[in-house]
Amino acid sequence: MPSVSCRVLLAAVTALIVAGCATVKTTQSGAVGVDRSQSMLVSSREVNQSAEKQYAQVTGQARQKGVLNRDPAQTERVRAIANRLIPQTVVFRPDASGWRWEVNVIASNELNAWCMPGGKIAVYSGLIDKLKLSDDEIAAIMGHEIAHALREHARERISQQMATSAVIGIGAAVLGVGSAGADLGNLVAQVTFTLPNSRTHEMEADRIGVELAARAGYDPRAAVSVWQKMAKASDGGPPQFLSTHPSPENRIKDLEDYAQRVMPLYEAARKK
Secondary structure (H helix, E strand, C coil), X not given: CCCHXXXXXXXXXXXXXXXXXXXXXXXCCCCCCCCCCEEECCCHHHHHHHHHHHHHHHHHHHHHCCCECCCHHHHHHHHHHHHHHHHHHHHCCXXXXXXXCEEEEECCCCCCEEEECCCEEEEEHHHHHHHCCCHHHHHHHHHHHHHXXXXXHHHHHHHHHHXXXXXXXXXXXXXXXXXXXXXXXXXXXXXXXXXXXXXXXXHHHXXXXXXXXXXXXXXXXXXXXXXXXXHHHCCCCCCHHHCCCCCHHHHHHHHHHHHHHCHHHHHHHHHC
């Protein structure tokens, strides 16, 4: 049982970590109404710089292996869709227009796509080829991934991990437990804090993603069909990069609801 002084010390350090967090609004709410405040311990600049280096490393390795943008027609198709989506990001955050956006296609059978902080996008060819995606469906996936970057979910997750690791490390020292105890504490913190937030991140990315697609003139209802394709291709469950989503039924219902909400934006974009 820790002494009163140890408990006071742990509480004081925890309070200092919490006080060090900056509460920010990374995006405007848009038509879908995503307006959750976020707590950050690390700056956007630091995260974006790290992401840029990591992206250069990943694409450099892909280039060496001959799998970067192997199919010019497919690369042009993906970049054309991105070029319609990216201008819509200013609805959620005007500074995104100044990001150093990059879009590349990696030849791989993996069902995957991602957008690193600062607008570094990669789409895997297997996602397009295996699922026979339409342009609307590619836009749904890319919109979802871009939304993660707009909301700075990576920065938020890093901040959560930093705070959790600091508290656990100090707590382990105060309680006199070794590394095994601290590792267990990390696992407990992950399922308690990280997983629910990750589901929140996915829901936000879904909702912002359908709005980005709609504003770009892509049918937002394609988010539902592409989810169904991915679930079928993964034996009833989502691919690994979407594994934190709630049940498929709940997600599909939410996507259907929000796709309908942004249909007027889609119809207006189609008339331009």
